[in-house]
Amino acid sequence: MRLHNYFRSSASFRVRIALHLKGLPYDYVPVHLVKGEQKSAAFGALTAEHLVPVLELDDGRRLTQSMAIIEYLDETHPQPGLLPADAGGRARVRALAQVIACEVHPLNNLRVLKYLVHQLQADEAAKMAWYRHWVRLGLEAYEAHLAEQPGRFSHGDAPTLADCCLVPQIFNAQRFDCDLAGLTRIMGVFDACMALEAFQQAQPSACPDAA
Known part of the structure; x- marks a missing residue:
């Protein structure tokens, strides 16, 4: 592949x-x-x-x-498996993944930020306020979902599709100095993920084009 x-x-x-x-x-x-x-x-x-x-x-x-x-x-x-065996679990994991992939990320990806700057004439401060607002809003929702069903990872004690989406978003949030205060469950899940070799191997700094 x-x-x-x-x-x-x-x-x-x-x-x-x-x-x-x-x-x-x-x-x-x-x-x-x-x-x-x-x-x-x-x-x-x-x-x-x-x-x-x-x-x-x-x-x-x-x-x-x-x-x-x-x-x-x-x-x-x-x-x-990256999705649970039960239908309810699969629905929950997909919903968590979509909080990131459908609610947060589309508003903050590179082409959207470029449009804000070049077409809408947003300055750097406005662009970053936009970015941080949508990240925080989405992560607060994610944190609330985690409180409903605690686990080592986003769903239970093994990584799922939801964690595949959450970890990159936290990397970007840290890179752009977003407010992560109080998101204790999210950061606990993030730490559990980053303790695994698969997440370490996939992170941006491990990529051949990162230099």
């Missing part, structure tokens, strides 16, 4: 975590978002969205959208 991704991309980071949790080898293909490499015609031939990640399978098929990629990996390589 070949993973077209960018080391600081949250969506790419999610997929790398899943691949490492499952012990699946892949070729790392860097796409530098800040340099605009995702806008090239060559990359556009891989995905109409011009977004990372893209996972090329051994048979030539290409998968896009991080959540769909992770669920594909979970269905085709069931162990260790």
Whole structure:
């Protein structure tokens, strides 16, 4: 498999975590978002969205959208499972993952921030206020969900799809100096995840294009 991704991309980071949790080898293909490499015609031939990640399978098929990629990996390589066995548990994990992937991340990804600056003329302070507002709002909701069903990880005592989404968001929150005060359950889950080799191997600083 070949993973077209960018080391600081949250969506790419999610997929790398899943691949490492499952012990699946892949070729790392860097796409530098800040340099605009995702806008090239060559990359556009891989995905109409011009977004990372893209996972090329051994048979030539290409998968896009991080959540769909992770669920594909979970269905085709069931162990260790990233979704619970019970329907209620699967719904909870998907909901937690979507708090990050559907509520927080879309408002704060690179192209949105660039639009704020270049098209809407937001200055740096306004851009960062926007970013931190949406991160904090989403993480407070996530924290409240964790209080309903405590566990070592987001759901129970093993990492799931939800943790694949949460950890990259915390990395970005720390990078942009977001307020994480009082999010004790989230940070406990984050620490539990980062104690695992799979999360360490997937983090941005471990990527070949991080230098």
